[in-house]
Amino acid sequence: MRKVAVIGLGQTRFGQLWERGLTSLSVEAGVKAVRDAGISQKDVEVLYGGTMSGGLFANQEHLASKIPDYSGFKNIPSVRVEAACASGGLALRQAYLDIASGEHDIAVAGGVEKMTDLGNYSVTKVLATAADTDSEGIFGATFPGLYAMMAKLHMHKYGTTEEQMAAVAVKNHKNAMTNKYAQFRKEITVRDVMESTLISDPIKLLDASPITDGGAAVVLASEEKARELSDTPVWIAGSGHATDSISLHDREDILTLKATVEAAKKAYEQAKLTPEDIQVAEVHDCFTIAELLALEDLGFVEKGSSGRFTEEGQTMVGGKIPVNTSGGLKAKGHPVGATGIAQAIEAVKQLRGEAGNSTGAEIALTHNVGGSGGTAVVHIFRR
Amino acid sequence: MAGIVAWGSYIPRYRIKVEDIAAAHGGDAEQIKLGLGITEKSVPGIDEDTATIAVEAARRALKSSKLSPKEIGAVYIGSESHPYAVKPTGTIVGTAIGLSNDYTTADFEFACKAGTAAMQVAAAWARSGMADYVIAGGADTAQAAPGDPLEYTAAAGGAVFIIGEENVVAEINQTLSFTSDTPDFWRRKEQKYPGHGGAFTGEPAYYRHITEATKMLMKDVGTKPEDYDYAVFHQPNGKFPARVAKLLGFTEEQIAPGMVVRKIGNTYSGSSLLGLAAVLDIAKPGQRILLTSYGSGAGSDSFDLIVTGRIADRQTKSVESQINDKVYISYPKYLKNTGKLA
Amino acid sequence: MAVPKIWRKIPEYYNLIGRQCPECKELYFPVRDVCKKCGCLEMTDYKFEGKGQIVTFTITRTPISDPEGENTEIPARDVPYAVAVIKLEEGPMLTAEIVDCNFEDIEIGKNVEVVFRKIMEHGAKGVIQYGYKFRLC
Numbered sequence: 113m114r115k116v117a118v119i120g121l122g123q124t125r126f127g128q129l130w131e132r133g134l135t136s137l138s139v140e141a142g143v144k145a146v147r148d149a150g151i152s153q154k155d156v157e158v159l160y161g162g163t164m165s166g167g168l169f170a171n172q173e174h175l176a177s178k179i180p181d182y183s184g185f186k187n188i189p190s191v192r193v194e195a196a197c198a199s200g201g202l203a204l205r206q207a208y209l210d211i212a213s214g215e216h217d218i219a220v221a222g223g224v225e226k227m228t229d230l231g232n233y234s235v236t237k238v239l240a241t242a243a244d245t246d247s248e249g250i251f252g253a254t255f256p257g258l259y260a261m262m263a264k265l266h267m268h269k270y271g272t273t274e275e276q277m278a279a280v281a282v283k284n285h286k287n288a289m290t291n292k293y294a295q296f297r298k299e300i301t302v303r304d305v306m307e308s309t310l311i312s313d314p315i316k317l318l319d320a321s322p323i324t325d326g327g328a329a330v331v332l333a334s335e336e337k338a339r340e341l342s343d344t345p346v347w348i349a350g351s352g353h354a355t356d357s358i359s360l361h362d363r364e365d366i367l368t369l370k371a372t373v374e375a376a377k378k379a380y381e382q383a384k385l386t387p388e389d390i391q392v393a394e395v396h397d398c399f400t401i402a403e404l405l406a407l408e409d410l411g412f413v414e415k416g417s418s419g420r421f422t423e424e425g426q427t428m429v430g431g432k433i434p435v436n437t438s439g440g441l442k443a444k445g446h447p448v449g450a451t452g453i454a455q456a457i458e459a460v461k462q463l464r465g466e467a468g469n470s471t472g473a474e475i476a477l478t479h480n481v482g483g484s485g486g487t488a489v490v491h492i493f494r495r
Numbered sequence: 496m497a498g499i500v501a502w503g504s505y506i507p508r509y510r511i512k513v514e515d516i517a518a519a520h521g522g523d524a525e526q527i528k529l530g531l532g533i534t535e536k537s538v539p540g541i542d543e544d545t546a547t548i549a550v551e552a553a554r555r556a557l558k559s560s561k562l563s564p565k566e567i568g569a570v571y572i573g574s575e576s577h578p579y580a581v582k583p584t585g586t587i588v589g590t591a592i593g594l595s596n597d598y599t600t601a602d603f604e605f606a607c608k609a610g611t612a613a614m615q616v617a618a619a620w621a622r623s624g625m626a627d628y629v630i631a632g633g634a635d636t637a638q639a640a641p642g643d644p645l646e647y648t649a650a651a652g653g654a655v656f657i658i659g660e661e662n663v664v665a666e667i668n669q670t671l672s673f674t675s676d677t678p679d680f681w682r683r684k685e686q687k688y689p690g691h692g693g694a695f696t697g698e699p700a701y702y703r704h705i706t707e708a709t710k711m712l713m714k715d716v717g718t719k720p721e722d723y724d725y726a727v728f729h730q731p732n733g734k735f736p737a738r739v740a741k742l743l744g745f746t747e748e749q750i751a752p753g754m755v756v757r758k759i760g761n762t763y764s765g766s767s768l769l770g771l772a773a774v775l776d777i778a779k780p781g782q783r784i785l786l787t788s789y790g791s792g793a794g795s796d797s798f799d800l801i802v803t804g805r806i807a808d809r810q811t812k813s814v815e816s817q818i819n820d821k822v823y824i825s826y827p828k829y830l831k832n833t834g835k836l837a
Numbered sequence: 838m839a840v841p842k843i844w845r846k847i848p849e850y851y852n853l854i855g856r857q858c859p860e861c862k863e864l865y866f867p868v869r870d871v872c873k874k875c876g877c878l879e880m881t882d883y884k885f886e887g888k889g890q891i892v893t894f895t896i897t898r899t900p901i902s903d904p905e906g907e908n909t910e911i912p913a914r915d916v917p918y919a920v921a922v923i924k925l926e927e928g929p930m931l932t933a934e935i936v937d938c939n940f941e942d943i944e945i946g947k948n949v950e951v952v953f954r955k956i957m958e959h960g961a962k963g964v965i966q967y968g969y970k971f972r973l974c
Binding site for chain 3: 540547593832
Binding site: 265 | 892898905908914
């Protein structure tokens with residue numbers, strides 16, 4: 113397999129973008145990434161785009177045709193990738209594999225979601241299709257509900273507290289202060305989280321990532337092209353992808369996202385690194401409990417100890433392993449299909465030394481989850 | 496002789512007090528409680544309807560009977576709140592209790608006596624040998640317009656019986672009906688709530704049909720009121736059945752065990768049948784039960800039942816425990832649960 | 838939802854009819870067509886009793902209101918409502934609503950039994966879908 117580098121980054125603002133549609137968000141992110149790479153649209157050889165549900169959110173399928181056309185990527189092969197909230201991370205991986213295989217030299221990997229065209233009830237319903245609609249969704253399990261059940265059990269089994277979960281939200285909001293693309297740039301306190309509206313016991317409004325519109329894209333290049341085109345290539349050192357039962361009730365252990373464990377294992381092996389080597393990480397914090405579970409499943413801490421680790425400040429900038437320096441899904445926003453790419457953008461910025469919360473890291477990890485853990489994609493980046 | 500082989504009842508857990516309904520409409524709660532002889536009524540959960548009530552009651556009856564679903568040849572459920580105007584409740588019940596496809600069903604409707612009408616047909620099937628066992632009963636999530644006096648009584652619940660010739664716990668010694676065309680209470684197609692003739696639902700309707708049917712039955716089998724250990728009459732409220740009992744010569748002691756209306760209200764097609772289920776829950780071998788239903792429109796089905804030695808195997812005091820297992824809800828919640836806010 | 842899909846789910850939703858692998862005897866609910874353990878495709882029906890234990894649960898308070906009028910489906914539930922992962926006595930786990938209880942009484946490890954309830958109305962003009970929910974016992 114050939115070495116692959118990220119040479120261009122582009123993203124839209126994340127938030128409630130009433131005036132922007134699905135195509136417009138995709139095009140802005142993609143073309144910005146192309147410009148950042150110092151190339152033009154005609155240099156792009158292939159497009160991989162992640163979106164959870166253009167159909168249900170925006171009534172548009174066949175994005176693999178529409179997006180390259182509107183972006184000015186003429187007649188190139190283009191693939192739409194779907195793995196719920198991991199669609200972006202998976203699009204990145206598919207583009208990586210394409211270039212690594214030698215098929216193409218320059219690819220755009222993008223992600224987009226236009227969520228706010230629908231009302232909240234409909235959005236909740238669409239998101240619930242990332243769980244098993246036949247055995248979870250129809251019986252009342254919403255996404256907050258599924259993660260709430262994980263949180264409940266984590267509290268029951270390990271004594272994790274609601275305050276420890278709240279600490280995740282507080283940290284991520286603080287981190288988002290320096291991210292000009294973030295949906296929320298407003299600091300919050302543990303008390304704010306604890307007093308926010310209960311959505312699905314014990315998950316409160318401020319434990320949850322918001323409903324967000326946004327697009328993100330990166331340009332990937334083969335080693336030869338990357339060295340020719342970029343002074344700051346960031347290498348993809350490891351890429352792992354795994355799946356698990358779509359339903360929470362079918363998992364061997366409700367508190368272990370096996371997909372994360374397996375995807376991370378592959379990425380670590382490929383990169384010849386261990387969890388201790390990771391200096392900064394963007395993990396999938398769709399809910400605060402999800403960040404805690406990620407810390408455990410990625411091997412940063414022992415099972416059950418993520419709450420205390422977070423409460424001690426070990427995941428803050430300056431801590432043992434800074435997590436979600438971009439603000440995470442929680443504060444940066446979570447346009448589901450775009451999230452995996454936006455995570456990669458933050459990782460690359462950290463390694464380029466361009467991040468708002470610069471850590472000076474040389475090795476970064478991204479972790480993108482689909483559904484309640486049915487898919488996980490892990491990438492490791494090196495300068 | 497055909498008879499009841501097993502029974503099952505279902506009363507939703509929710510109750511609303513007369514006070515809370517009265518408060519919404521400016522009624523005098525004490526006067527209403529005195530006038531109607533009830534203090535509260537059962538209300539369906541937001542996810543309950545006639546089909547779910549009939550299924551729960553039928554599952555209990557089948558479990559109690561220890562019969563195999565294969566032995567059931569027909570399912571007849573009476574209601575005036577079948578969930579669909581077209582599409583049977585019976586198929587939902589048949590499937591949910593595990594029947595295969597070799598049974599027949601059709602839904603019954605005759606105001607509050609649809610359930611007893613179903614039982615008569617079931618008895619005829621069993622007697623004729625067309626089926627070994629038939630499931631028949633009544634269930635309702637009774638409709639009443641907000642503000643209508645009916646709202647104080649219209650309740651939810653049902654009882655289902657397995658009728659057969661073998662393993663009988665209460666023989667149906669005789670059943671007959673008194674029927675006339677009397678428009679005392681009705682609901683037009685596509686109307687949500689019933690209309691009624693107010694006081695006209697009394698003498699020419701309820702009282703005439705119940706007394707005539709009961710007298711006909713007693714004359715036919717040669718019994719007098721004192722021959723019965725229990726009597727159950729249709730229970731639109733707490734007053735009517737007490738008065739009709741008195742008119743016919745029955746005592747308070749004979750009717751009290753079956754007077755579920757006082758505690759849960761009028762479950763329409765389930766009403767007299769829940770009363771019968773409550774009586775069967777406590778009856779002893781050899782005891783005699785009189786049951787007379789009433790359905791507006793109008794008719795009464797009267798039954799002469801004789802309890803057999805097998806009854807003890809089936810008695811779980813289920814009606815009583817369900818009456819006591821309750822949670823009170825507010826008037827707005829009641830409106831929501833009964834679909835009145837939709 | 839399409840009517841055929843609702844119809845197809847009736848045995849599973851009404852009567853907890855799942856599957857058993859005839860080779861390794863593993864039990865499955867919800868229905869699966871292939872044995873996860875041994876890969877067997879010739880699965881047979883298996884009826885679960887409907888008794889189990891709460892593994893974890895939540896009380897969901899997300900309002901069921903659709904001011905935009907984008908949905909015709911009406912879930913047969915009120916807010917808040919309780920949802921749990923339940924481990925059936927026979928082994929498999931499922932997700933279901935816990936009804937007819939005070940939320941304070943729901944705890945991890947408590948016993949539950951199946952009840953037959955309305956799950957969803959597919960619009961005021963559409964079909965009514967029934968199925969399993971559970972209650973404390």
